[in-house]
Amino acid sequence: MKFDDILYSLGEFGRYQKRLYLLLCLPAISVGCFMMGLVLTMETPKHRCKILSYPNDTYEVQSAYHQHLINLTIPRSDDETLDYSRCYMYTRTGAENSKPANSTEEKCNEWVYDTSVFESTFTSKMNLVCDDALLTSHAKMIFYFGVLVGDLGFGVLADIIGRKKALYVTFVILLAAAFGICWAPEFISFVILEFIIGAANHGAFMICCVLGLEMVGPSKRVWAGIIIHAFFAIGLLYLAGAGYFLRDGQYISIAVAVPCVFYLTYWWFVPESPRWLISQGRQPEAERIIRKAAKVNKVNIDSKLLKFSNEDNESTEGRIWHLFSHRVMLVRTLVLFFNWAIVSMMYYGVTMHAGNMGGDFYLNFFLLAVVEFPAYALCIILLDRIGRKKLHCSFMVLGGLACLSTIFPVLFGDKSLQPVTLTLAILGKIGSAGAFGVVYVFSAELFPTVVRNAGMGACSCVARVGGMLAPYVASSGDLVGGKFGQALPLVIFGATSVTAGLLCLLLPETLNKKLPETVEDGVKFGRTPDKQKKEYDVSSSTKL
Incomplete structure (x- = not known):
């Protein structure tokens, strides 16, 4: 029998699978924390140059005299959204309380940071501002590059040594790196540890997704594939709470690392994938797991069902280049690649932009996290009602238009319209979160069976490229400055999202x-006989 036939008898989503699925969803909470953790730990607070003969223990102006001293020491900013320059100060060579005629501007090398949102972040500790400001984007890019490497490396490892062992390897590496980064002494060691965290963190997530789906029956896989993303959103809520109550980048990192200790117990609770064991010819081990699941599900398994067939596990996979072997497959693959990249860029980028939208940082972050739950609920409700294509397009266009619309309240409004900007950004996040849920299902169904794994792996890699671009787009507004700079990232996210949709x-x-x-089935899929015949006639005449 094929393994799916066994699942029908065992129960497609019985008590055993529910318990296992819940265990495999819990790490997604930590994945959410790590994937967005740099938004908090590398947030750049408001800052100004440190001034001599001035009480620099606080960013706030303490008196009219101090305000006068700042006016004489720090030049006005060219950015209309800032009162003063963040990176330059006057060189005073004359009287203490008047600006000398021969004063010049020079870059400062010490800063005072606003502690109203964060008492301390890695950015403020290392002074990654002004000329070094782009290093924060570099760190985030390196993290997401680690995610890409982890998806590839640990995916291969899971196929070689098994899902359980590979998962445990990621947990051990993640635990060590997560605690190590809490005390990273400088930038280089910090980004190396972030790279390792990105690889182990998302590697664990991919293995959890695969292991969970391999134990779920066919009719429940769409549902199971989306629910795990809701646990990812729970992680964002946990991160928002940790940030709000702790207000220190180091303590936030510790709060995110501590739950990883629990995952070390998974060795005794999470079994190996029976599908993988069967593919490796280890049928007795697979049979023991299946019989245990049957006992928990309170069903009886006929011994005849345990005469396994390797038919669906035989090497029938195509190669990555088969995705580009025909014009139809090429177009579809490129469209999917573009959608995966933009969904990823928009999903992470909108949240990274939370600190630049004005208003309360933690409220913005919390709302951008909590709206993911209705997005995933809509996926579950509508996916089998209106179809994958229409739903994905709707999410992408809705989110894109919402982000594009932020240019109006930002450019033509004032601070009183900040809630409008936040609402539009929330709609953008709903669109990207919902599209993320749909594109997984849509892509897996659209790729032919023989290249499905290769196609999904390639899409995941392309999505990481979008994640690596997200911090640069999110920080692009700082480079431009002014009100347009505040709206620019959301405009970029919106325009690309509408295009992809x-x-x-x-x-x-x-x-x-x-x-x-087969690839031939993929070429014919969704095309009318007339289109197929027309292409055949064209190709035949070309040969003549």
């Missing part, structure tokens, strides 16, 4: 369709 209309619908098995 409209392009997906070129793809065929997969709802209630027999999915393609």
